[in-house]
Amino acid sequence: GQNIDQPTEMTATEGAIVQINCTYQTSGFNGLFWYQQHAGEAPTFLSYNVLDGLEEKGRFSSFLSRSKGYSYLLLKELQMKDSASYLCAVTNSNYQLIWGAGTKLIIKP
Amino acid sequence: DAMVIQNPRYQVTQFGKPVTLSCSQTLNHNVMYWYQQKSSQAPKLLFHYYDKDFNNEADTPDNFQSRRPNTSFCFLDIRSPGLGDAAMYLCATSGSGGATDTQYFGPGTRLTVL
Numbered sequence: 001g002q003n004i005d006q007p008t009e010m011t012a013t014e015g016a017i018v019q020i021n022c023t024y025q026t027s028g029f030n031g032l033f034w035y036q037q038h039a040g041e042a043p044t045f046l047s048y049n050v051l052d053g054l055e056e057k058g059r060f061s062s063f064l065s066r067s068k069g070y071s072y073l074l075l076k077e078l079q080m081k082d083s084a085s086y087l088c089a090v091t092n093s094n095y096q097l098i099w100g101a102g103t104k105l106i107i108k109p
Numbered sequence: 110d111a112m113v114i115q116n117p118r119y120q121v122t123q124f125g126k127p128v129t130l131s132c133s134q135t136l137n138h139n140v141m142y143w144y145q146q147k148s149s150q151a152p153k154l155l156f157h158y159y160d161k162d163f164n165n166e167a168d169t170p171d172n173f174q175s176r177r178p179n180t181s182f183c184f185l186d187i188r189s190p191g192l193g194d195a196a197m198y199l200c201a202t203s204g205s206g207g208a209t210d211t212q213y214f215g216p217g218t219r220l221t222v223l
């Protein structure tokens with residue numbers, strides 16, 4: 001089977017750094033996406049990784065290791081508005097997008 | 110601004126009463142997707158269109174149908190909604206459906222079944 005594993009929930013403090021991990025097992029790999037989803041809203045695109053390494057985009061960075069089937073999303077200088085669910089999704093060899101259930105990130109003052 | 114629009118944002122229906130959800134896009138994307146998402150779960154792909162070609166996921170119930178009359182519009186018909194169909198329904202689009210293609214989502218329609 002194909003599956004994406006992420007922690008269900010994480011808590012962090014405003015101004016701090018948090019790392020959200022994602023491991024995947026899919027039939028082939030054609031890239032990994034991170035999306036942000038606020039409660040009751042649609043997912044919005046954050047990042048895409050297809051090569052190993054770190055992609056930095058402002059306060060958010062995403063890392064990929066294909067050999068380990070592993071990615072993480074790093075959020076720096078956390079703000080209250082970063083409270084949301086973060087979904088990891090992988091495109092497999094059939095170009096299907098396999099979604100994780102998301103990690104609910106709670107930011108405390 | 111180019112975008113994906115879904116109507117209505119909130120839909121209440123009665124058990125067994127057909128309902129239609131609509132999605133439109135101004136991105137001129139070839140591919141349109143319908144997802145069902147329940148609380149704290151991953152979005153579940155119901156079907157997608159590559160242009161006019163319809164692709165149904167194997168585990169999508171027959172109760173769910175879709176129409177895409179033109180590039181811009183796509184509809185989700187739920188013929189006989191059950192209590193288990195209460196969920197957020199998300200429409201998304203992508204340019205070509207390729208591996209690197211980002212999917213752009215509409216705001217979703219939250220369906221309540223009474």
